[in-house]
Amino acid sequence: MTCTVCNFPLSAGLSAWHRTCRRCAYESASLAIAINDAAVHDVVDENARELALRALRQQNFRKIVALAREHAAPGARMLLDVGSAHGWFLEAAAEQFEACGIEPDEGVAQHSLARGLPVRVGFFPQVLDAGERFDVIVFNDVIEHIPDIRAALRDCHARLPPGGTLVLNLPSSQGLFYRLSKLMARLGLRGPFDRLWQVGMPSPHVHYFTPDNLAQLVQGEGFSLRHQSELQVVSADGLWQRLTMVGQVNRVSAALQYVLIRAGVLPLARLFPSDIMVCIFSKR
Template identity: 60%
Template sequence: MECIVCGHSTAAGLTAWHRTCPACHYESAALPPTINDAAVHLQVDEAERETGLKAIRVANFQTIIDYAARLATPGAQRLLDVGAAHGWFLEVARKRFQVLGMEPDTTVASRTAARGLPVRNGYFPDALEADERFDVIVFNDVIEHIPDIRAALAACRERLYPGGILILNLPNSRGFFYQLSKLLARLGWRAPFDRLWQKGLPSPHVHYFQADNLTALVGQQGMELKLRAELPSVRAAGLLERLRCAGQGTPFSNYLQYAAIMLSIPLLRLFPSDIVVCAYRKPDA
């Protein structure tokens, strides 16, 4: 199999479904999506996920909106959020932009729309009108789920106004936790590695990038890198809440984990974060 970024032959990875490119370090997974499959849906308690993840994600979303406002052309208004899920990004983004969200999961989309957020049920770009264009398009933890990523990136270029900005927020294959999960998988404990790929969830990851190979792929669409940054994958805010709703733990073990993670936050800053954000600009002409 050829690498989708550089065309080099890919090599077998750590599992039967995992492959890596020895030249550019792009990683792929042959994990089938099961979105809108009711049986898998029952495994994911959306309400629990909502409370647990919100604090850290909203903090990162504010940073992303600040990037978008800084990089977009003066007077930029229209922002498209692909894979809007619960609408948390829309809630932050609509303070600055005129927003539209797109969400393929019918149940999630209708719940988000019921909260008064402008979200459309469907896939990007098929669910857009023929003439719809945007100043900013954002993918938050979405692009790594899309099998035909080249087609999605080509559609981004087509759907942006000249000078428009594409922002990709995604897992970083250089990240500390991902690297640790690979080490553990090599030692025989595969659960953390499977989990970071979201194996068995409705829409697993099919790509793992870092900023350089992602930029090479997006560059093939004639888009120019304007900003690359890492965002914290662990924040103090909301951490205790997150541990509580993740689960099975007693209050004592939750506090113990909380203390251990709080102590490790300064140490984690020494390593690459597991979240990378890149912003690209469509040329003017």
């Protein structure tokens, strides 16, 4: 197996399914994808996940919409959100763009449709009409799940006009929490590492990029890098709700965790690279 970014032979990683590139630091996982497979799907309580992530996601999505507007052509209007999940990005983008979504998970897509959001059920780009074009294409926590990422980038290139905008929001392997998870995995504690790759989930991660090797990959498919920055992965917003939302909660323990995270983890995390990056490219 060779590196998706630079074609260098991949080396063994920290697990039987994990490979790394010694030349460009790209990481890959040979984990099976089982979207719409009921047996795997039961593992995830979608409602609990939705609530836990909401405040931080919405805050980050507002920042991404503002960045997309800033870097898109002045008249850019049609926006495609690939893997629109619960539709929060579509809602955030609605003031600035005419936004529509694609979501492969039928249950999740039906939930968005019930709320009146313009979502199509299926995979990118198969679910699109042959001639459909967009000014902006966005992948929020999606591109790292797509095995043939180069094909997905070529499909984006084909659906954008010259100067069209590609927005990728995805995990960064430079992030503090991912690097800590690798350290722990080397010490035999595999839980956090497996969780960050989403092992056992319907659609686990199959790639982990640094800002540099991602830019190298996307530029190789006919795009120019316009912007790269980090987004917060932990936030004080909604923290108390996240700590107290699940079933029987010991409020003393929740209060202690709240103080520990606000006074310890949050300030510490800000000293290191974040685990989320947002990268904006334009079609050459």
